[in-house]
Amino acid sequence: TRTLITLTCVYVDRTETIRSCVNPTYSKVFTLDFYFEEVQRLRFELFDINSSHNGLKEADFLGSVECTLGQIISQRKLSKALLRPGGTVGKAIITITAEELTGNDDYIELSFSARKLDDKDFFSKSDPFLEIYRVNDDATMQLVYRTETVMNNLNPVWKTFKVSLNSLCSGDHDRKLQCTVWDWDSNGKHDYIGEFEASFKEMKGAIDGRQVQWPCINPKYRVKKKNYRNSGIVILNQCKVIKMHSFLDYIMGGCQIQFTVAIDFTASNGDPRNSCSLHYIHPYQPNEYLKALVAVGEICQDYDSDKMFPAFGFGARIPPDFQVITCSARMIIPPPLWIQGVVEAYQACLPKLQLYGPTNIAPIIQKVAKTASQEVHTKEAMQYFILLILTDGVITDMADTREAIVQASHLPMSIIIVGVGNADFSDMQMLDGDDGILRSPKGEPVLRDIVQFVPFRSFKHASPAALAKSVLAEVPNQVVDYYNSKGIKPKVPSEYQSSRPFGP
Template identity: 80%
Template sequence: MQLEHKMSNIYESAATTLGLFNSPCLTKVELRVACKGISDRDALSKPDPCGVLKMQSHGQWFEVDRTEVIRSSISPVFSKVFTVDYYFEEVQRLRFELHDISSNHNGLKEADFLGAMECTLGQVNARDGRVTAEELSGNDDYVELAFSAKKLDDKDFFSKSDPFLEIFRVNDDGTASLVHRTETIMNNLSPVWKSFKVSLNTLCSGDHERELKCTVWDWDSNGKHDFIGEFQTTFKEMKAAMDGKQIQWECINPKYQVKKKNYRNSGMVILTMCKIIKMHSFLDYIMGGCQIQFTVAIDFTASNGDPRNSCSLHYIHPYQPNEYLKALIAVGEICQDYDSDKMFPAFGFGAQIPPDFKVSIQGVVEAYQNCLPKIQLYGPTNIAPIIQKVADSASEEMHTKEAMEYFILLILTDGVITDMADTREAIVHASHLPMSVIIVGIGNADFSDMQMLDGDDGILRSPKGEPVLRDIVQFVPFHNFKHASPAALAKSVLAEVPNQVVDYYNGKGIKLISLQPNQSAVTYSV
């Protein structure tokens, strides 16, 4: 009975948090972006455009995601697909930005701003344009595909072709939507492309017999790629490769087929792997026994100011909580509902608080208020040790039989990190573990370092150049929500966590723990 009650509470909390009860029917749509005739500001070269999608919330623009960078193109067709929730009864404002990102930099700060357009999601759904929307079906499964080719036509005079493969889904109206673009294999007529994962919704709209058009190109640095050939197939045909067989298609250039009498093909394209991956949702994992282990770390460095001074970020006002407390309570009250004992480790930078280590959210609040008069604030602001400490716990959990605990570290800090290199190293290491890091910036300091850790401004790498396996850091400056409700802050801070949980467990192929029938009955009651 105790387990059933806990699981029921956890499910109800999850459902409430995600708006499953007393909420409008949710529709997901995919947005695809293409551009035409981008202004070329550099007379010597074409731009390397990257598209950024932002959505407006409480009057502020927040980045949702961004496309890949397409080199040397004034009319890019991006393969990246944006997936957003659509609510008919809400005005959902979108902003699409274009940035020219040079090959030497991946961040938007050093990129040239090319332009932007604003609209609503309703306008995109209702009109034709360079941004297209399509409603998703209910199939959330993914498929992993791996392609290679052999004996492709040589399009270069002084070297071999540099081939890449594009896969398009043919829509009901006859148009084609780009599903995936592989990497380019340089100087190779028999390339082996990296495997990739794509949802069945994106690949074929859940219709296994929908036509797929595949084209092979020879990459050129000026953006004028040479056409090698094409072929048509369906996912139903691809599925034959699930039995370990290899399927191959002739790569045909229609012009050569007409002009050349003895023309056979421009090479062969081979599907070497096709594997369907069952994707589970965040609630599937919560219902399957996943426990959230929540840890809090609070910045007690001198830059916060003397807590006895009313200007201090740690000042305890008699009638209202300071920003540290507001952020702690807003996020902690949601996370506690996914933890069976609702007890959390709590740390201060340089000192552990309180002495008994694990307390409830209210216990953290009380310990925080009680310790301020007794400590002297100092530096430096080193956050790598606390990330590594939680990562050690996550690593131990990962090697257990069940491996169904996921760790969330909430760091509340007022600004500049003094161990950036070690922090980057710790985050890259943690990206392989069942762990997410949430950073809330308190006050009005320079948070540029924090935004870099978020990974929204390019892929975060360790000092040695190793990239993160997955994006696990979410940074939110508190001042953006100073006049908003606690729920708005919590929603922004925790928005990426469900996907991060799903990405980790699905990526590891960890199976769910099945609930007993009587537990399930209690769990799903409302």
């Protein structure tokens, strides 16, 4: 039986109406949440509203454009031909531009000192430390940072520290910050020296190396002492904003996701002509290999400019000499266009192969890693590689695979392994690294976690989107972690430079 899938649309928003214009430019901005691991399909509909019409119900429908949010983001500016009623392609072009809303992921580096603080000790000088609190909307206070204690010093210089902009002020530059100076006591009953109010907006005055100062005030002394001025001066010597680049910064700066798939053609999959085989091609129901391939590939293809996906196989004997693919990764499917090309090539090559063995995946990892290593010497984030390995069994070259993963962790590369079938995949969990640090046979630890393993059986009765969400959720952080560790900043794009038409 065929499965009928009905897609429902949820209304988001509409632009303003522009009168008497055939080349309108709309100022309305639509704000959408972006999820890399999901295919977020969008539909834009264009209407002609005449002055005599009452709203969209009586407006003339001119046509529509469908795309994904990933396509818009990867190009920054997407132009598509308008599909008129009836499905014909019109001459009109709709252009959609995108930009990321500024987040609060930046870090702030602050360097405080003080001078002439009140002396609270009888036999020595005060031991001051500084606390900074964020005043919340409900008037409660949240401790943001507490400095170290500088012993026996009325003119302390506290160590430079970092704090996220979100923690400091929730992204609100005018939010009130309550700052308190204390004299440390070993019994925990610290003596109050004074306080002052500040904001990040004021602190930014120290960005260019200028000092910002606040009098440290003890309210009790202000009431009791006639000539009281302050209990010292607190000085901000430096305020430095450390930009934390996001995944979208890199993607919209031109970074391309290079997607490669490797398929297990070992004999344990069963004869593809048998309906019990994991490679069996059912006329109506895709097998697990195809489901996983399409679920992940449909998302990755939006971020790959040439849409060319290398597809490799392992564990098979291939014509004309029928040598077993064991010691090297051999491309058995010519690079097709779009993910559907991989699907068609996979189906076409199955009858020509002899499923054999063993299940060696290290050569595949090394093959992609060799290509990824060419990116290491570039100063800009231009290509990041995702390797999808689809396999049905326990790998037979575990030591070499561990070594290959450790070496690949130094490269712009992520590895997704989907276990197909009902085999014992316990060894795969070790490669994932979630339960501990993966090490090579020589003991070298993985530099960063780049492997995500998921058994397909956990998603057998779920939607393909659920599988894709699980295996791709970690990719954005892996991309950012790699480039940040290398000190590589995203390329700053020229004004919507990639404005090529995407097609009908």
